[in-house]
Amino acid sequence: MALTAGDVGNVENLPAPQDAPVRLVPPPALERASAEDMQLTHLGLRPVEEGAYRAALERPSWTVADFARRIGMSLAKTEELVGRLAELDLVHTSGDRSRLRPVNPQLGLTALIARREAEMVSSWHELERSRLAAANLAADFDSANRTHIDGALDVAHGPEAVRARIAALVSQAKTEVVSMMLSGSGYVDPVAMPRRGDLASPAPGVRFRTVAMDRARQDPLTLRHLNNSVTDGVEVRTAPEVPMSALVVDATVAVFPLAPATTRHRVGAVVLRLPSVVITTVELFERVWTEATPLDQAAGGRDAPDERERELLALMLAGCTDESAAGKLDVSVRTVRRLVADLMERLGSRSRFQAGALAAERGWISAQMLRESTESR
Template sequence: MTVVPIDQLRPVATVGRPPRFGGVDALLADATEEVLVMSTRAAAIAGPIGAIRKADLDNVRRGVRYRVLVPDPARTAPQLAAQLGALSLAGGTVRTVPDVPTDAIVVDRRIAVMPSDRGIAAFQLPSVVTTTVELFERVWSGAAPLNPSALPESTELTLRERHLLSLLFSGSTDESAAAQLDISVRTVRRTVADIMNRLGARSRFQAGAKAAERGWLLDLAG
C-alpha cells in the first residue's frame, strides 16, 4: 500500500526498540538519517504537521539531520520563534520564505506525510516522495536562514529600532541615521542586520516594507 491514514501505518522495528503502530510521532522516532519539514503555519498551532515536537529535538540531538521551512512571519511569532530557535540551537537548520507551498514531512526520503482527502496520510510511493523532496529543495535554495542567536526575547521592535528603520526606509544614510540617534554607524548596521533576521528580510528595503506591513514604522513627517 502506498498511501495509508497516518495512524494505520505498519509498525517499524528499529534496533533497541520494539515495533509499534502510531502517527507522526512514531514515524519521527524511527527516523535515522534526515527529516525535511515544510509548514505553512506562521504560529505555534498544534497539529500533525508543523508543530515542533519533543521527538524533533530528540532526533536532532541523536544525530538526525533536520531542515525546516516555515513562512517569514514565523520569525515574529513569539512561541513558534522560540521553538524554532530551540531546534536550531540543538543542531537543526531552519529557513524562511514569504510563502511555503504546502505542508509536508519527509522521513529518510522514504515516506512523505502530507494532507490528503483522508486527513493526514503517509505516501510511500517513490515518485510522490521524490517530487516532494524536489519541491522542498527548490524552495530551500532561495530561503533565508534563521539565526537562532539573533532571535530576540521579544519579536516586537523597540522604539529606537522603529525610529532607525523609519529613517533608513525614508532615505537616510547609515551615517545620517547614526547622527540623529546619537549612536555609532557600527551600531546602526548591527541593529539593521538583527532586524532583517527577525523579519526574514533579504534586503533593507524588504525589511522596511515588512515593518510597514506590521505598522512598525514611525511617521517622521514634520
C-alpha cells in the same frame, strides 16, 4: 518585422505621410520573418505582436496611422494591437492614443521575463497544491474503504494520533528529516517537525531541516516552536512563501496534512510512500530551502532592498542620471552614488543598468514601478 499572412493587407497603394517616410516590407519578407524570427512566444507574445513590436523599434515614436501603414494592417486592427503591446508594457501611448513610443527591449522584455517567471512559480505552487489535493482525495477514499493500501498509504486521525505517527516515523530516521510548515498567525501546522523530547532515541547523525513562512517570525507561538527546534539541533530557515505543508523522512516517506473537509474538521495526516510523490516533495523543499533565510538572520537577507532602494533600482533601469534620481528620491547626489555602489556590489553587476535588470529578474521591481520610472524621465 513579422506578421501572419492573414494580418497583412494590401499596402502597395497606401500613401506614406508627407512628414516622415514609412518603409513598407513586402508580404513575402514578412512571412519569412514570421517563420524565422519569432522568439518571444514563451513570454506570452503572439507572432503578430512580436512582429509589430520589432517594427515599432525601428523609430523612437510613431503616429498610429503611420504605424498601421508600416505593418500593413487596418487602423482598427493596429489600434487593437497597440493596445495589447501597451498592456505588456512594450509601448507607451499618448493620452488620446494617437501616438506610440516603443519601450527599450532591455527594459520592457526584462520586466516581461520577470513577470513570466513569477507566473511559472505560481503555476508550480498550484501544481503542488493539486498534488496535495490528490493525496487528500486518496486518503479520503482509504478512510472510507480501507485503512491501508499496499503499504503505500496510511492515515492518522486526531491530534494525538498524528503526533504519535510522526514521532514514530522520525524516530526511525537514518539520514535526514526535512519539513515545510505553514504555522503562523495562530495556526499550528499538524505535520510540523516534532520536538526532540518526543522522539524515541533517534539515530545519531540524522540531519533535521525545516523551512517556515517569514510571517512565522511575527507569531509568538510559532517563533517559540522554531527557536525550540534550533535548540534541538534543527536547521531552521524562513521564506516569503512556502507552497505546502509536508514532512519527509529519509527521502522515502512523506507526511501531509489532510484537508479539514475530508476529516470532519478534525486534525488528520496521510502518510505516503509512493516514490514519485516523495521525490517531488523533496525537490520542492530543496528549491524553497535554497532561497530561504536562516532564522538567526533578518528575513530577506542582507541583499533584499528597502523601498527607497527599490525605487532607485527602477530609476537605474530606466536610465536616470544620479542627479535626476536624487531629485526624484529627495536625497543628495552623494547619497544616490553611495546607494548605487552598494546595490551594484550586492547584485554583482558591472553597470547601473545591469543592476536594475538583475533586480527586476529577482522580482524586486514591479511593472508599475518600471512604468512610473520610465514615464518620469
